[in-house]
Amino acid sequence: MSFLAAQLRRLGSLDDRTQGLIALALAVVLPFVVGRTFLNTSLYIGTYAVLALGLNVVVGFTGLLDLGFVLFLATGAVVTSFLLSLTRTPDGTVQWAVSASGGIEGTQIFGFDGSILLIILIAGSVCALVGVLRGLPTLRVRGDYYAIVTLGIAEIAFETFLWDENSWINFTQFTGGAFGIKLPRADRPVLLGDPLRWSSPTVYFLILAGVVVAVLATHHLNRSRVGRALAAIRLDETAARACGVNVNRHKLIAFAVSGFIGGIGGALFVVWKEGTYSVKSFDVWQSILILCGVVLGGMGSIRGALVGITVLLAIDQALRQNYGGVTVPAEALNLIYGFLLIVVMRFRPQGLLPPVRRGRPLTESEHEALRTEPARLFRLGDKDVS
Amino acid sequence: MSSLLTPEKLVDALSLGALYALIAVGYTMVYGIIRLINFAHGEVFMLGAFWALLIVGMDEPTGVNIFVALVPSMLMCAAVGMNVDWTTYLPLRRRLPRSDALSILSLGLLGIGAIFYKLTGDAAHVWYSDGAHTAIGWGVIGLLPIVIFALALGEKLEWLGRSLGRVASDRLSALITAIGMSLILQTLAQLIWGAEPRAFPEASLPAFLNESVFSIFGARVAGKELVIWVAAIVIMVLLQLLVTRTKIGTAMRACSMDQKTAALMGISVDSVIAFTFVIGSAMAAIAGVLYAVKVGGSISFRMGYYQGLIAFAAAVLGGIGNIKGAMLGGVLIGFVQGFSGGGNFSLPFVVMILVLLIMPRGILGEPQATRA
Amino acid sequence: MLRLEDVHVHYGKIHALKGISLEVPEGKIVTIIGANGAGKSTTLQTISGLLRPTSGTITYDGQRIDLMAPSDIVKTGLCHTPEGRRIFPELTVDENLSMGAYLRSDKGGIETDRKRAFQWFPILEERRTQHGGTLSGGEQQMLAIARSMMGRPKLLMLDEPSLGLAPIIVQQIFEIIAMLNREEGLTILLVEQNASLALRTADRGYVYETGVVIMEDDASALAKNEQVREAYLGSA
Ligand SMILES: Nc1ncnc2c1ncn2[C@@H]1O[C@H](COP(=O)(O)OP(=O)(O)O)[C@@H](O)[C@H]1O
């Protein structure tokens, strides 16, 4: 036991790059040693890890609470399914049918090998745009409103996705409505000559690549000038503004990056689900689940987001099993998420693996500036600046 | 589609507006004093309806009049509101030696009780027929907060020990805690009372509620609409008097401006905050009961989530932290809802976002610079 | 009357008070002078219970107060007028005064004290229904002192009452402070940056430097002390 602890401590003292490479090496050999159930779970975890890393950009780096991250999962997924189902019919028109059983006759526009990579980029870009648009109304108001606006917009989207032909716009033609989306088998993407089925190694490595890209992107973002500006906004928006940080611009960058990564997560979700899912599953609990992963791991910490979501989904999967006829009711899992949020915030607000923040302590004049600020009700005491 | 403006819709809009105003005031008061979006407020609204339902009879009518049930429901909600503050938000402001144990105990017991209940209830559906779930529902979600409330009140905060000083906890933690609390209450209600919407039994509703009492512009106004209007006006006037004319009201305003200095005046800030939760929650209970009376049902675990968000939008619309603003915002959102046919979640929210774009501080909002 | 013994206070990792011992005898004016950031305000906040000492004891009237809540400390007759006045900006002058008397319930007595405050500061009577935030700096400082006096304290702690005020106003305020001590028998703990004025008003003085008391003496003696003159009185 103590041997293990010592090894873990040694692992913890390695630098980011070495740790990352070790984790990557383990991830590469994983599919060759585990069985199918675990493989499926690891696809689940991988997809949600991408989402958690995207959410971490806003919640962890920027210090704004996003309660509607599921919007990117949903948008990314719907865009992906839509693009995959685009077909050029023999008479030259372009049509789509996301839940047609037989598919439409004709040639699939994104039927070429590797099209999924292009589609992932498009899904990410659409979500980046969505993230910016969603964030615009909150720029002039206190950070708290971001939580409400994101929550509300995700709910609005959830309603709108189910608009059928009796509404202004028939959204069910893109989202499948209550029946869900089911891509025809022929429309599934092909990568490196391999038609993507969840059990094929290509899917595993595609999702793993998504995680790696998200890790590298958020890592470099955090280290860059933008990352430092975001940290300033998180610590004290007013002071950041006073120091000349363009708060609005940097917030929008964070929203865009967060949305982009979320969109990638949405696209990977479709790949993992082999194109069969229902937008009705994209409810507030998905946002909460991802948030729980980030909070549990440690807001602002990349390895935290990875570990947090992994631990959470492992628990989630374990609790969904049938134990001798007894199953935990699904709502009880929600109870656990709520409980987890409160308990972590109370006893370990920095999470399991808090971010390593390099920096100097504040100078006296900075303290003075902090102190003379108007009453900050949750920061009456000292400020955590280590 | 019928015409956009009909007298019937006006009546509907006025009632919805009155109800949203009652809820929105609770959000705004808490926000004004601790700058926290109390996500759990919508759940208190939902619990208000459920408790009245427990008293008038969930399965078989007990014969209790709904207006009689309103009073205990208000008390229960006040207790829950205060408990939510003491067990979850207070520890983020100050560290009290025993409050951790207390809140973990109460939250844990609530959770375990509900899961146990759900497991046994699912295994054999007998629970639902013999009314035992009513009893357990009472015990788990009703009595426990009361007991804790009584304990804490009995020896005041002394029982929790002297404050050990403040905790460096930021707004984000508080906000996450609030959403966690909201989810817990929502899920508990779902586990205990199921997902099916329920309604007050006919026997509990006095006949005049559904009879038309008078008419304006040719639209008949049912007794329940009148009750809602009168109740809302009376409560709002009382609240305004409380806040502007009484000592505790002035203390509430003082605490919302500067808690440290308020403490130096000898004001027990924690008690004033608790009092704010009590008032807001009692009002939410009234709104919850009247809402269920008005729509004739739809008492379900979800009702607090949507209506709460809409009421929050109303509070933002009027200028968060401003009580008059919440009243105004509530009425405006009520009109949006009423004239658009109601039952729509998106429209009030879109209105809120538009208002945020044009008037970031709401209609009557404080003309201060935005604080992060 | 008030005694601090070896009080240490930390803000997180910052060690702000490093073993402060001081005493305020009944009926006297004691002043704390020192540079910005020396820990003067921290001392007052610790006495009034807003901050908690990491070690050391504070006794007032023979009673340990270092573990009490701020509102209980006010009940013992100890009142703190914070730095920067901290008037409630959206309460009227009258309401601000009522908040000062928050713990009292004798309506008659409160009204008498309100009249008394208006005698000291007639300008406040003219501004009775005006919001605190609309007063000038000097008026706000007067209101802050009047508000504190509404609680009928036995010991008043004033944190930099001269901060940012015109010299003539400062003069007026210090006259009132001396008067309160002389005529009402009020014990005063005065924190000031304006050392010469403070030493002229006070009976005894403590000199702070980065969280420690480097000197303590009668105020008149300190005013003559070379080191003090050089560092705080701006003359060699
Ligand atoms: N809220 C706070 N958080 C962290 N450090 C603080 C805080 N308040 C004061 N300090 C530090 O404590 C020291 C003493 O401050 P203070 O008592 O305000 O000094 P003074 O009143 O003598 O100017 C200073 O170094 C200051 O930076």
Ligand SMILES: [Mg+2]
């Ligand atoms: Mg000071």
